[in-house]
Amino acid sequence: MTKYILMRSFQVLPVLLGVTFLVFLSLYLLPGDVTLNLLGLAANEDSIARLRAELGLDRPFSVQFGIWLGRALQGDLGVSHVMRTPVTAVVLEKTGNSLILMGAGLAITVVGAALLGPLSAVRKDRATDHTVKTLTFLLASMPAYWLGLVLIVAFSITLPWLPASGMYDFITPGGLPDLTAHLFLPALTTAATSLAIVTRVTRAAMVEALARSHVTAARSRGVRGFRLLYGHGVRAILPTFVNICGLQIGYLFGSSIFTEVIFSWPGIGQQLYTSIIARDGPMVQGCVLAVALVFVLGNLLADILIRWLDVHRD
Amino acid sequence: MTEALRPPLAARFGHFARALPPQAWVGGALVGSFVLMAIFADHIAPFDPNASNIKLRLKPPGTEGHWLGIDTQGRDVLSRTIHGARASLITGTMPVAISAAIAVPLGLAAAWFDRAGALVMRMMDVLFAFPMVLLAILLAAILGPGLPNLIIAMVLVLLPFNTRVAYTEALSHREAPWVEAARALGTPVPRILLREVLPHVLAATIVYSMTIIGTIIITAAGLSFLGLGIQPPTPDWGLMTGEGRTVLNRAPHVATVPGAAIFLLVTGFNLLGDGLRDALNPGRQR
Numbered sequence: 038m039t040k041y042i043l044m045r046s047f048q049v050l051p052v053l054l055g056v057t058f059l060v061f062l063s064l065y066l067l068p069g070d071v072t073l074n075l076l077g078l079a080a081n082e083d084s085i086a087r088l089r090a091e092l093g094l095d096r097p098f099s100v101q102f103g104i105w106l107g108r109a110l111q112g113d114l115g116v117s118h119v120m121r122t123p124v125t126a127v128v129l130e131k132t133g134n135s136l137i138l139m140g141a142g143l144a145i146t147v148v149g150a151a152l153l154g155p156l157s158a159v160r161k162d163r164a165t166d167h168t169v170k171t172l173t174f175l176l177a178s179m180p181a182y183w184l185g186l187v188l189i190v191a192f193s194i195t196l197p198w199l200p201a202s203g204m205y206d207f208i209t210p211g212g213l214p215d216l217t218a219h220l221f222l223p224a225l226t227t228a229a230t231s232l233a234i235v236t237r238v239t240r241a242a243m244v245e246a247l248a249r250s251h252v253t254a255a256r257s258r259g260v261r262g263f264r265l266l267y268g269h270g271v272r273a274i275l276p277t278f279v280n281i282c283g284l285q286i287g288y289l290f291g292s293s294i295f296t297e298v299i300f301s302w303p304g305i306g307q308q309l310y311t312s313i314i315a316r317d318g319p320m321v322q323g324c325v326l327a328v329a330l331v332f333v334l335g336n337l338l339a340d341i342l343i344r345w346l347d348v349h350r351d
Numbered sequence: 352m353t354e355a356l357r358p359p360l361a362a363r364f365g366h367f368a369r370a371l372p373p374q375a376w377v378g379g380a381l382v383g384s385f386v387l388m389a390i391f392a393d394h395i396a397p398f399d400p401n402a403s404n405i406k407l408r409l410k411p412p413g414t415e416g417h418w419l420g421i422d423t424q425g426r427d428v429l430s431r432t433i434h435g436a437r438a439s440l441i442t443g444t445m446p447v448a449i450s451a452a453i454a455v456p457l458g459l460a461a462a463w464f465d466r467a468g469a470l471v472m473r474m475m476d477v478l479f480a481f482p483m484v485l486l487a488i489l490l491a492a493i494l495g496p497g498l499p500n501l502i503i504a505m506v507l508v509l510l511p512f513n514t515r516v517a518y519t520e521a522l523s524h525r526e527a528p529w530v531e532a533a534r535a536l537g538t539p540v541p542r543i544l545l546r547e548v549l550p551h552v553l554a555a556t557i558v559y560s561m562t563i564i565g566t567i568i569i570t571a572a573g574l575s576f577l578g579l580g581i582q583p584p585t586p587d588w589g590l591m592t593g594e595g596r597t598v599l600n601r602a603p604h605v606a607t608v609p610g611a612a613i614f615l616l617v618t619g620f621n622l623l624g625d626g627l628r629d630a631l632n633p634g635r636q637r
Contacts, residue, residue, distance in 0.1 A: 055477030066493045178618040180569045182576050183592060183610030190603040291484030295573060299596070309485075310577060313492045325481075325489055333480050 041344050049337055056329045057109065061102050063325065064318045114326070115319035119312070124323035127308065132327045134204060135304035138296065139289045141220050142227035146289075147282055149232045154239025155266050161244055169236065177233035181292035185226040185299040192222060202301035223300040227292045231285040238281045239274065246273040276346050283339025286332055367630070375626020381619030389436040396430035400586045409602040420604040423594055428604060431586040432612050438498070438587040439616055442571035442580075446505035447560045450513050453506070455556055458517025459544055462525060472518065475511040483508055487570050491579040501580040505571055512563065513556065520555040524548045558631055562624035565617040572613050588613045 089095050096104075108114070114124040157169040193201035200206065200219050209215075246252060247270055255269045271278075294306030301307070309324035388395060397416070403425040412420040412428075419429040461468035478486065490504035524530055524547070533543045572589030574580035581587040583594070588609040595606025 051473065052476050052480050055474075056480045059477060059481075063489055063493060174621070175618065178565060178614060178621050180573065180610065180613050180617070182573060182589075183607070183614060186592070186596060186599060186603075186606050186610060189599060190607065194600050194603070287482040290482040291570075294484055294488070295576070298577065309488065313488065313579070321489075321492065325485065328482065328485050329480050332482050332485075 141224035145228040150235035158243035173233040242274040378622025398427040443568035450509040454513030462521035
């Protein structure tokens with residue numbers, strides 16, 4: 038097991054190097070000149086040349102990449118053009134907020150799919166099954182940005198039950214209950230597609246598992262209902278379940294960027310969006326790097342968990 | 352010679368059509384009506400999609416003559432939604448077709464030549480390290496707005512997925528008995544690839560492409576929603592949803608109507624794609 042973890046972690050390294058290279062390259066390719074941005078009205082040929090030398094922009098590309106990577110490894114991602122603050126601090130804070138949103142989305146996905154999938158499988162080809170299948174199919178075809186707006190219209194405007202923007206109340210910010218109220222609609226929006234996909238896969242895996250001989254044997258011994266399903270069926274589908282949940286990390290991020298923009302959630306997706314609009318190169322880089330890191334590490338964790346489940350099955 | 356032994360095209364099509372599950376027909380009908388809507392938009396739409404009557408600004412659905420209401424700039428939402436089918440159909444299908452055309456030769460080469468294969472697949476691993484939407488947003492920001500750049504961005508986003516599909520399929524045929532037989536007969540490699548492997552790879556790619564169109568439509572419209580894709584005043588569902596977001600509490604129809612159109616078209620493509628996949632892989636658990 039330790040060998041597997043080490044091997045997989047080692048495999049991730051070249052991918053991460055490639056990621057940092059692409060992220061560094063993106064600053065080169067993003068429209069807008071850094072020096073013009075920094076100097077503003079004070080820009081003339083002389084001052085631009087001096088600033089380019091100061092920032093190291095006159096050196097060869099590979100040298101610049103090396104210097105940037107060295108600094109990035111020490112946690113220095115440069116200074117935001119717009120906010121004039123170190124990128125790293127902002128990115129860390131926003132990533133934390135995004136992880137709260139994505140974590141809540143993942144929780145809804147896991148719990149919802151673990152309930153709906155097996156329920157649908159047990160009632161195969163009956164009304165419950167058809168309802169779950171139709172609903173998840175429709176949910177999988179919904180754009181997150183549309184679902185989010187519809188939820189706001191329904192539960193913030195028509196029925197003024199839940200807040201539609203931010204993480205905490207402006208006037209009376211208060212702890213966990215306040216956060217939960219603000220989290221509810223965004224988390225639901227973020228989870229929708231993943232919930233649909235995971236439920237469908239779980240249902241299919243459970244249908245297959247329930248037809249296996251050891252489940253039939255348990256049934257003939259008189260094991261029924263809840264115990265049969267969660268005692269015998271779930272064991273068989275657990276690796277599939279963890280695998281498909283792991284694959285949702287990417288989808289959750291994809292939905293969360295729209296969710297954050299719509300619900301003004303102060304996360305990394307919203308920061309990325311405002312930084313792109315403001316042409317804030319270093320901040321865009323920092324956001325992309327943070328998301329790619331979380332994504333790669335999340336996938337690594339999921340792989341290790343699946344392997345662990347495989348080894349400790351019996 | 353083998354051509355003569357095959358049943359006529361019409362009979363083959365009939366056989367295939369019967370194998371399609373009913374929901375695929377529903378999906379096909381949905382997609383088909385959107386295609387007709389896009390082609391005949393000028394004749395169906397009651398108003399010019401860009402004609403503005405500022406006096407009627409933000410009027411709700413059901414207003415005389417404007418059944419789906421008026422948007423922020425006094426334009427007819429129904430007419431703009433009908434015209435918007437064009438942009439979504441183009442941004443959904445073109446990138447899928449173009450990236451498949453690049454990915455099939457790439458995947459074949461990667462499966463047949465070990466060194467090139469390792470290199471190509473490692474490069475794809477790096478692209479896989481970015482969530483799809485993040486890569487799309489980054490590329491759109493680099494390339495700049497507009498329809499051609501939006502299509503290029505979506506092609507690049509799709510490329511790793513399509514290449515992996517073509518690569519895995521081609522690899523699974525590398526040691527197949529009929530390929531071995533062809534090799535033993537001294538058939539040159541390009542001919543083996545073209546005659547024995549390509550048909551399988553193409554089939555897998557087409558099925559995959561059909562199932563991914565919905566996701567691509569949602570992602571491309573999402574970029575326009577964020578202002579990074581198609582630009583005003585072009586009628587595009589994503590862009591319209593984004594514009595309507597600012598008046599959500601006063602006139603929710605401006606954002607939700609075009610968003611619902613995206614949802615319907617994607618539902619159609621997903622029904623069609625799933626049905627096609629089930630018809631071509633009869634062994635799959637439904």
